[in-house]
Amino acid sequence: MKKLALVIVLLSLMNCSEKEIEKIAVELPKDNPFNVALNESFDYAKVTGESIESYVDYEIEQAVQTIEVIKSQSTPSLENTFLPFDAVYNKLSQAGSNSFMLYWTSTDSITRVKGIEYSQKVDSISTAISSDKELFKQFETFAASEAYSKLNNRRQRFVDDIIDNFKQSGINLADDKLDKVKTLKAEISDLTSQYSINMNTANSVLTLDEAGADGLPESLKEKYKTENSTYEIPAQPSTRGPVMDNATNPETRKAYQMLYSNRGADKNLEILNQLVKKRYQLGQLMGYKSYAEYNLVPKMAKNPETVWKFVNDLIAESKEKAIQDIEVLKTARKKLDNISIDEDLNAWDLAYYKNQILKTEYQVDAEKIREYLPMSACLSGMFELYQELLDVEFKKIENASVWHEDVLAYEVFENDKLKGRFFLDLYPRPNKETWFYAVPLSSGKQMEDGYEVPVSMLLGNFTKGTDELPSMITHGELSTLFHEFGHIMDKMSYEGEYSMQSDTKRDFVEAMSQIFENWIWDYDVLSTFAKHYETGEVLPKELFNSMVNAKNVSSGISAQGSLRNCIYDMNLYDKYNPEQPIDTDQLWRDVDNQLGVMDWYVEGTHPQACWIHINTHPVYYYGYLWSEVYAQDMFTVFEKNGLRNQETGVRYRKLILANGSQRTVDEAVEEFLGRPMNNKAYVKSLGLE
Template sequence: MKFLYCLSILSVVFACQPSETTETIDNPFVVELNELVDFANVTATDVEAYGTYTINQSAQAVEQIKAASTPTFANIFEAFDDISNSAATASNKTFLMYWTSPDSLIRATGLETYKRIDSLFRSVYSDKDLYNKMVSFKETDDYASLSPKKKLLVDDLIDGFELSGVGLNAEDLATYKKLNEEINDLTSEYATNMNTANEILVLNEVGAEGLPENFKKTYAIGEGRYEIPVINATNGPVMKNASREMTRKNYYVKFNNRAADSNLAILDELVQKRYELAQLMGYDTYADYNLVPKMAKNPTNVWDFVNGLVEASKGKAISDLKELDQARATYSNGADEALDSWDMSYYKNEILKNEYNVDPEEIRNYLPMDECLKGMFAVYQNLLNYEFKKVENGSVWHEEVEMYEVFEAGNLKGRFYLDLYPRPNKETWFYCVPLVSGKQKPKGYEVPEAMLLGNFTRPTETLPSLLSHNELSTLFHEFGHIMDQMAYTGEYSLQHDSKSDFTEAMSQIFENWIWDYETVSSFAKHYETGEVLPKETFDNMLKAKNVASGYSAIGSLRNCMYDLNLYNLYDPNNKIPTDDLWKKIDNELGIKDFYVEGTHKQASWIHINTHPVYYYGYLWSDVYAQDMFSVFEKNGLQDQATGVKYRKLILANGSQRDIVEAVEEFLGRPSNNEAYMKSLGL
């Protein structure tokens, strides 16, 4: 991306581990409170049996709620939180198997089991009898006397039911369920096509000119011959360094055509079916429907936000393009006649190297993964007052996966897994994947679990995994999501997650620490010599931080506009081909024709597949992230008191309290966008 986010497999109203019951089965997934799953010995049969067990238990528990004679908070909402918790954990863990297992049968069974659980809970959320029980409780004096936190749980759950078709008549409800199942099948098919695309760029020595030597060694298949997989881990090194324009162009076209032969048609179906779903629910567009539970509330607010940022960054973007074009004229040796989309990263890199004395590939040598992990752990442990302990010989789904436990004052607070490197058939992006939500149970507190799924350059026999500074930012970002998961201590799993257009803020804030020399120099050491990253080099990096920042901002906004065009401006009677949408947006921006004929970025773009009407949330969140970071700038980036306050007020909040109120308490004032605009150099 680098736009990364914490993926919730079910919507926020489906939260997480089988509810406590006297019935049990012999299955590695069915464990006692806070026991570990024996992932290494999981079979496809185990996955299927776990799903069946969870579905049966959940269905029985729902019937028990509906049989309650007098609705109370305990027998309706607390009981439903138990069911939801159980189903979401099963959903998360079976989907994890689909995304990460090296066993093809387990992957297939994981996906199929996830779909079965999802189908059950779509039915549960449209159960009129269950909904009526909830509404009847809200009309009682007992509801009026609830704490604000519990009232929010009641209100959000009822809203979730209303957005899930509970008010539809029988015929429309059947259509609603059918559309959801079809959408689910299409998103899964799209993701599988994307993750199994096997594009390779074959180069000789001439074509590989400019590529870093360590990079070439990694992908050499003989003397002067290289086979480079077209994946996220290789995109930066090729596009920033390949001095041959044809190499950059060929890579760019391959990268932006992954799965296009199948996914373009799937995307067309997805957009149509999501539109039909919104219409069925009484909304003009899918964006209107999707935005109801988010901070932004409606498309008008999102468009106003996006258009405002376009106006604010347009001047800088135009200036950046002139600077990049000048770099092309200076450093291309006459080879390039025009500045094309596959040239942008390369000429930005030339500016960094020649005008700021910053060589990103040389900086990479100071950022071996193991040292970066240790340094990052130290930052988070100090700020949040946590302690991480590696679990040796933990049972994991692949030998490269590592597991850690999180402690506060000696008490277990959570667990996280690291699955950092690409491999065949594994999900290709970067995520924090929630597995278990925090929840109070009769036998004690169920601690959260999560997994950091990465696709960083894997180590070889002669080289460690070396990160670019941008990849270090990705690592800090995703681990921020992990800490968001670990920090939750609420009573109910349904309140574990924040608003989806705020959730990125809680990890974006931590990207700022990689721009602090005291922090970075504590672990940035040359993988061969042990030399610390020189202060002069880092100072040059700071000076160059906002090179092409306007162009980068417009690139993000262009993606936002594409997402919104798909899901807010879609007209079934006047369908615009998804390739033509890029041209339409470029014309509206009036900056440059960025679209490259014959490419189809939208065929391998995870957001518009599984997270529609989400992309604006990165920018929306970043406004809050930079504003909250200003408190650390004032109090000190290593100030633990501020870090713990942030953990307790923001990370641990979930949806237990209105997030705007929580942010204002942390800031000591209403939030504004001044720090965000400053961070862009605007």
């Protein structure tokens, strides 16, 4: 069904007149690559900046006019008010998400520019809609009606969540304050985009001679060797581990960290200052003491006090182990480089000496293990596991229309029924977003003529293969792959009636992907695909056992490092004082002093200038640990029933992944567990019990 027909069906549901239908029936050009039938893929290969403009303008026009029709209803009902609003939300979300995704991934500069411009345009209209008091009055009128009281729990939650979202947008504020809120949101959106552009276009490169490159993996050296026999290594996520884990020369490690932690700093430090200030002002306008207090209302934690207690409890749990870890690293440094144990450990030494311990004491060499993990085999093994466990099937789309030749496309089926579609964009390239994400492009939703399946994309930056060597990943990167693909399967699993119920609470969302990281620590699973890229030899069981034994080396440091980020994030957004603005460099020093483990902060660096979370996901970082507690507890069910037990996997898919927000998180988790959740499995996973 084409766009015109979709609009007519929507308006028919709303009992609109023929005149109203004629008013809204403006067609998207037939040759626009976004003009497709239900569950056809967008024709990404043909997308241009002009087609993004046309597509987004079309969806915005439909949204605005449909909202006007909703507001004209004399007797608001679920059918003529909330269902068409869900349809508006669905289409605007698709337009905004796809525009932003192409800004992150397109090789065409004009498409990238139009992608960010028009995703911001969607943000602006979404803000305007969420500030429409006439529309909100229609919602409240229905919520007070007898018809609302007769809805089942899931539909009442649907109505309640929409109303709560409007309240969270400031709908009850006086008009002058609401106008300020809209202005602030637009300014914040613009600043976050500028921040991302500055970070992703920094192009910081470390030039090394042979001595400086000592210890680096040969595959990395080969990839970045110049005609002058030097090495020009870009400071980006795909090279961080290989350099910081292996560079023998401490000056190389320090120089790399300086470059990596200063990407975009010349502009982003001031942008961050403005973001923190404006978010504080937004929180104040909304009637809260801090932005964090405002931001946490719709999350599981609900308030800063809960987050601070959660974080502080974990600090206490992991501090002793972290201090012990530091001493272990110092001992290794003394043994390897004859540096006194009394001398402080530098931040750029943490990964290197941990890696040396793994290699010398546990015989675990990440670069050797990489040889058993070619990307093609890892993808095949991961697909096989997810398909078996969740009882679904992936089918590759041959000759798919995609935005770059490296991108792969798949459809997901359950008993021959289409469940969703996903894309894999796994390798770095110029101007592409540099991190690792699962990017939702479309939510599942019941339509008049069938079910619109969800669509997602895995954006990665793994090391790409060369003519001599295939793409190979470390075991840590395999964990990232399993994690991000867990997000993909979360989206593919949704089968709810409304698109607005497809998302879970923001501080639980990581749990549904973190749980899947556990499977790569099972030899029966890993050995099915971990085979040497040259010989085909299976990863030796002895080596795997050593990996397991070494799993909690520096686990205390890792936990404290994550908590350090949580504290930093929460300080920015919960402790801001406009009369004494935060010095974002000094804050790192203050947090290190508070933790009392070591000085992580490297003078002259500004990691806050290239940290995506505090830019686009403020008051979020604690959610990784919050989610991890749930993830490890849910994994105990698989440990009990079997890691390949399909009955448990399908039950997990149906109860947890497919839920979105149709039921409360704790209700769904408790049913899956058969008991209330606890943190015992998480504490055990860190080796702290």
